[in-house]
Amino acid sequence: MTRKRGEHGVIILTAVFFIAFTILTSNLFRIAVEQKNVAAAATEGTFTLQVGECQGTVYDRNIRPLINSDTKLIAAAVPLALDRESTAEYAIDKEKFLTEFDKGLPFVFECTDKALESDGLTIFETPVRYSERQPARHVIGYLSDNKGADGIEYAYDQLLRGDIPQNSVSYNTDGFGHILIGDGKKVFRSTAYKSGVVLTIDKDIQKICEDCGKGINTGAIVIADIKSGEILGMASFPSYDPDKLTDAIEDSRCPLIDRALYSYSVGSVFKLVTAAAALEQGMGGFQYICTGTTEVEGKSFNCHKLDGHGIQVISEAMTNSCNTFFIELARSLDMEKFRRKASNLGFGKENYLCAGITGSGGVLPTEKELSVPAELANFAFGQGRLTATPLQITQVTCGIANRGKMPELSLVKGLTADGSAVSGERRSRLYTVMTEDDAESLRKMMIKAVRENENSKAKGKKMSVGAKTSTAQTGHYNAKGEELCHAWITGFFPARQPKYAVTVLIENGGYGNDAAAPVFRNIADRIKELGDKEH
Incomplete structure (x- = not known):
């Protein structure tokens, strides 16, 4: 019995010791963990x-x-x-x-x-x-x-x-x-x-572009400072919502295309170039009797006035937009010099504005192509293979209005670090493309084309202007069999002391005087109102 009691005591003692050891170990572990947590809590983060x-x-x-x-x-x-x-x-x-x-x-x-x-x-x-x-x-x-x-x-x-x-x-x-x-x-x-x-965009002028062009289904408007070539407004129609690009992609009118950069058949605004070449070659006194039609190696070319304009000099032919006059004038010119004049005025050359924004060079027929009489006849009044962008046409108008010095068009003025000071501004590049006298003659022709044309819809109520309209044939026809024509106008204002050059293109818009000229007139009047407010 004594032995059993002793063994029992040892067992109890061992158990007590084990329990105490377990408790101690647990406490030590808890303390260690708590100390670790305290250290972790004391280490701040952000x-x-x-x-x-x-x-x-x-x-x-x-x-x-x-x-x-x-x-x-x-x-x-x-x-x-x-x-x-x-x-x-x-x-x-x-x-x-x-x-x-x-x-x-x-x-x-x-x-x-x-x-x-x-x-x-x-x-x-x-x-x-x-x-x-x-x-x-x-x-x-x-x-x-x-x-x-x-x-x-x-x-x-x-x-x-x-x-x-x-x-x-x-x-x-x-x-x-x-x-x-x-x-x-x-x-x-x-x-x-x-x-x-x-x-270079002016926010107020840009708004005028967009407001006046609201009725344009597809087309473009460009406004530039004639001296610096800085683009003050450039709008393409239709517009789009940059937050709803899927809608724009699905729109059959292709609103993502910037039509100011796109080339089109030019039509009669190119008569300004033909006239410039004639003045340069001493043919400013050229006369022609328009009977309503003329033949070039067996092919007939009609004037829009089927019974003819009668005797025409260059300024009258510009006012009347007489096709046959300019065809016969072109046939009297040195073709190579004529084409070179068009090239010097920017036709066939891209307008680089910045990376990703470059106006198409369009198509300037080659000398070989223009050696074909019928192609030269088309070229004389802006038809045939010739195409150009609203930017190129605006640049030509700048050259005429700026006394023969054509500026390189620009869109970026510079950079800013603080929304206040502008750095990296570039000086305008000017190219002498005609004499001051020739430019003055063309300027007067454009003023006369509006002032003496009773039917001109480009006449401003508040601003005197000079302009040339165009109805450019496209060779495409609608369901009724009617040919689709692009409506153009390019011009400047004020007439006596030009400051702005404006070009309006309405794709498949019909007659330039009916479709594009009223838009031009509204722009001129709105800019006049804007100037009056600023002063």
Whole structure:
């Protein structure tokens, strides 16, 4: 019995010892873990939340934003520091707000101007890239996967989006990553959106282009400063919404095409070039009796006035837009010099404005092609293989209105780092394309073509102008068998002291005087009103 009691005692003692050891070990382990947690909690971290997206701005010539002009409010929210229901009242999209809030993690949401900042709510005013009133959409272009895909957005993609500091708010965190409310926050409000590209476009003139061209189904308007060649307005029709590109792609009118850069049959506006070549070659006194038709090696060419204009000199022929006069005039010219004149005036040459925005060179027939009499006859009044862009026609008009010195057209004025000062401005390049006397003669012809034509619809009510219209045959016909013609007008104003050159093209628009001239007139009158307001 004694032995059994001893054995029993040993067992009890061993059990007690084991239990004590287990408790001690557990305590030591707990203490170790707690010490580790204390160390972890003492090590502070940082959580940073990016708010909105900041991209550079495209400005007009007067440093007025063409994009990023509207703003919206974006808030950074920390759920554990906010009341769910009351804060939701400030959200533009309440349902989305509640979904994000319930995740318990910091998030951003668009809010109203009723929201107030607190420890858990930080509000940023951020630019809206595009707006419903977005001007110059074809010039500015659009984004794809947040990269510039067209226009200025493409040409200056890296400048507008590369390495730009973004709006952010940073919070201190504990060792478990929990945000420490009441421990302060660091807020960075980026002003990098102020940097960007400054265009030659004038926002007010661009709006005039777009307003006056609202009735154009497909076409383009270009306005340039005759001395500098700076493009003040450039609009293509129809326009499109950069946020709804699928709709634009499915539109049969192809609104993504910038028609100011696209080449078309020119028609009678080219008579200005024929006249310039004639003046240069000493043929300014040429006379011709228009009977309504003329034959060139067996092929008949008709004047639009079937019974003829009678005796015509060059200025009268320009006013009457007499086709047969210019055909016979061209046959009297040195063809090589005639073609060279057209080349010097920019036909057959691209207008490079910036990367991705280049006007087509169009088609300037070769000397071999023009050696065929019928092709030369077509060339004389802007038909046949000849094509050109609204940009090229505008440049010619600049040369005439600027006393024979034709400027190189430009679209980009420079860059800005702060939305105030402009750097990298380039001087205008001028090319002497005709004598001052020849340019003056052509200028007077264009003024006379409007002033002495009783039927001219280019006559402004408030602005004196000089212009030439065109109805360019295309060789295409509608369902009724009627030939489709492009309506053109190019001109300048004021008449005596020209400042602006304007070209209007209406694709398949019909007669230039009926379709394009009223648009030109409205533009001239609106710009006159704009000038009066500025003074």
